[in-house]
Amino acid sequence: MLVYAGRFADRVSSAKLPNGCEVLSEWDVLPFHLAALERATTLVVLDPFSFPFESMTEMQWDVPLVVILPSGFDASFLSAVFDEAVLGRLGLFDRVATADRDLWEELRLRYRWVGSQRIELHCDLPDEAAAEICGRLEEEAAKPISPGEDYETVRYWKERGDALATWVPQRAIHVSHHDPAFDKAVFRVQSKALGPQFAAARGARDEDVPFEALEVGVGVGRWASKLDPANTRFTGLDVSGGMIRAARADFPEGRFDLLEEDLVFPYADESFDLAFTVSVLHHNPASAKRTLVSEMWRVTRPGGRLMFLEDFVSEKRTPGSTIYPMSISGFVDLVLEATAGRVVLEHLEALRYPHDPFFRGGLLSLSKVGTPRTW
Amino acid sequence: MPDNEFYAPDDTDLLRMENELLAFEVRFLKGRLGQPAKIPGSSTSLNRLAYLEEAERDLGLLLRRLLGSPLGPLLRRSKSFRTLEQKYLHSPRLQGSSSRERLAYLEEAERDLILLLRRMSSKPFGSVLRRRKAFRTLQQRYL
Numbered sequence A: 001m002l003v004y005a006g007r008f009a010d011r012v013s014s015a016k017l018p019n020g021c022e023v024l025s026e027w028d029v030l031p032f033h034l035a036a037l038e039r040a041t042t043l044v045v046l047d048p049f050s051f052p053f054e055s056m057t058e059m060q061w062d063v064p065l066v067v068i069l070p071s072g073f074d075a076s077f078l079s080a081v082f083d084e085a086v087l088g089r090l091g092l093f094d095r096v097a098t099a100d101r102d103l104w105e106e107l108r109l110r111y112r113w114v115g116s117q118r119i120e121l122h123c124d125l126p127d128e129a130a131a132e133i134c135g136r137l138e139e140e141a142a143k144p145i146s147p148g149e150d151y152e153t154v155r156y157w158k159e160r161g162d163a164l165a166t167w168v169p170q171r172a173i174h175v176s177h178h179d180p181a182f183d184k185a186v187f188r189v190q191s192k193a194l195g196p197q198f199a200a201a202r203g204a205r206d207e208d209v210p211f212e213a214l215e216v217g218v219g220v221g222r223w224a225s226k227l228d229p230a231n232t233r234f235t236g237l238d239v240s241g242g243m244i245r246a247a248r249a250d251f252p253e254g255r256f257d258l259l260e261e262d263l264v265f266p267y268a269d270e271s272f273d274l275a276f277t278v279s280v281l282h283h284n285p286a287s288a289k290r291t292l293v294s295e296m297w298r299v300t301r302p303g304g305r306l307m308f309l310e311d312f313v314s315e316k317r318t319p320g321s322t323i324y325p326m327s328i329s330g331f332v333d334l335v336l337e338a339t340a341g342r343v344v345l346e347h348l349e350a351l352r353y354p355h356d357p358f359f360r361g362g363l364l365s366l367s368k369v370g371t372p373r374t375w
Numbered sequence B: 001m002p003d004n005e006f007y008a009p010d011d012t013d014l015l016r017m018e019n020e021l022l023a024f025e026v027r028f029l030k031g032r033l034g035q036p037a038k039i040p041g042s043s044t045s046l047n048r049l050a051y052l053e054e055a056e057r058d059l060g061l062l063l064r065r066l067l068g069s070p071l072g073p074l075l076r077r078s079k080s081f082r083t084l085e086q087k088y089l090h091s092p093r094l095q096g097s098s099s100r101e102r103l104a105y106l107e108e109a110e111r112d113l114i115l116l117l118r119r120m121s122s123k124p125f126g127s128v129l130r131r132r133k134a135f136r137t138l139q140q141r142y143l
Helices: A031-039 A075-081 A083-089 A101-111 A126-141 A153-165 A169-173 A180-202 A222-226 A241-250 A286-299 A328-339 B012-032 B046-068 B072-076 B079-090 B099-122 B133-142
Strands: A002-006 A022-025 A043-045 A065-068 A095-098 A118-120 A211-216 A232-238 A255-258 A272-278 A300-311 A343-351 A361-368
Touching: A002 A126, A043 A126, A065 A126, A075 A083, A075 A101, A083 A101, A095 A101, A101 A118, A153 A241, A180 A211, A180 A222, A180 A272, A180 A300, A180 A343, A180 A361, A211 A286, A232 A241, A241 A255, A272 A286, A286 A300, A286 A328, A300 A328, A300 A343, A328 A343, A328 A361, A328 B012, A343 B012, A361 B012, B046 B072, B046 B079, B046 B099, B046 B133, B072 B079, B079 B099, B099 B133
Parallel strands: A002 A022, A002 A043, A043 A065, A065 A095, A095 A118, A211 A232, A211 A272, A232 A255, A272 A300
Antiparallel strands: A300 A361, A343 A361
16 A cells, blocks of 8 residues: 655655555656556545545556545635546546545536545544544455355345445455556546447437436445436446445435345346356356346337446366356357347457456347337 | 576466457458358357347248238148248247257258248249349348
8 A cells, every 4th residue: 555645745654554554755656657556456545635646657647546635725726726637537446535524516417426436534634634534444455255165145245235335335345366556547447448439329319318227236336436327327236235235325326136045136037238257147047147137138118228347368277266257259159059049149259457468358240039018 | 588587378278268358359351341250169249149139030920921811822732831830930949958059049040031932033923023022131131
């Protein structure tokens, strides 16, 4: 964990911070030094006024940020100084630390941040704030639950989601052996691939025609932030009640429902224009995959889209691994079987995540073929 | 670079899966460009499958229409026509079979439909049939 103390470097001592925290001064973040950022799991920016955000590369932005809002400034001033170049780039994996509730609320609405991104500070002094944040991040990192030898899909993701929900919902996105920086990078790559496909699924319909989207395995609702609530009715399903509560709190305009253990969706046939899932199916055995795909097909309207973004290059190294490997051909066969072939492939894209030697991810977008039962 | 630092893949399973994924993507992109892209061992594209399903449905409809026409009893005298009738109208459909068997069945249905359409077009009454829009659509689609 790196702590950029900038002008306060002489007041922030690494001795008071948890082990593994490194304090940086203004001299340590000259552009040619910035490459060191890429090895960090989190970057805490105590002094945003002196930090060279504009020199950061895309890879350096993959490191999750915790930005402390300088005290004594109002929202208009901070927006004028940082605006889209900094505040607008802080996504679900980044955090904002402030003791000022009103300032947080005003900026949250302006930049569409969610409640769980906030770290509520109890002091304004840089050294105490640094110790408070680092201590909290260290506790959060220790929280994720690893599966035991008897990994059982639904039970594991339910217990894991419930355990993390109230404390740090974002950590539920992370697979135990990945760090937050890797997951933020994966999210960036996936967003780039999914964005155009969401737009294609919406098609040329007018802005005032509602677009019904369903995400299966919604977790904390990270993809809800990528669909405009002004023209999309977002619905999410998850097996964890805790995750559902966290998603409802962060995205009050969306609808989030619990998926029971039989994996049957609580919706009528042909209810959605888009049903999608991201990094969910490869954590499920073949029978559960088949049920989920079949249910997604059932609730999608004819002409609507089904999207799957999954890992198609993986293996189960240990009995406790959460992975159920599937190749692209095997998955396509499964989709054809679960839908009786009544789908048309609209888009296929292989994805390679940063620092990964393989093209591991695959995005499939399919149209549902058929005649609507109701008009 | 020393000799022992050459890239040496040690996980053939992962490489095979990656190769399959990339080959599938290339096949999809070629298909989008309208180029044929046959890759041995990989599964049929979903577009192709939807097309084959449609061909099977069209063949069933065509056979029913022919049987219901005044020419029906005459056509039934032909052994090959009776085979088609038995195979596509009276035998149980292979919905529950494996995807490989289902694909073989659909491809055969497509071939049979093409043969039937060719035969119908070449007979003396081909010019009469061509006056019908539905027949012209089938010709255009499959011949």
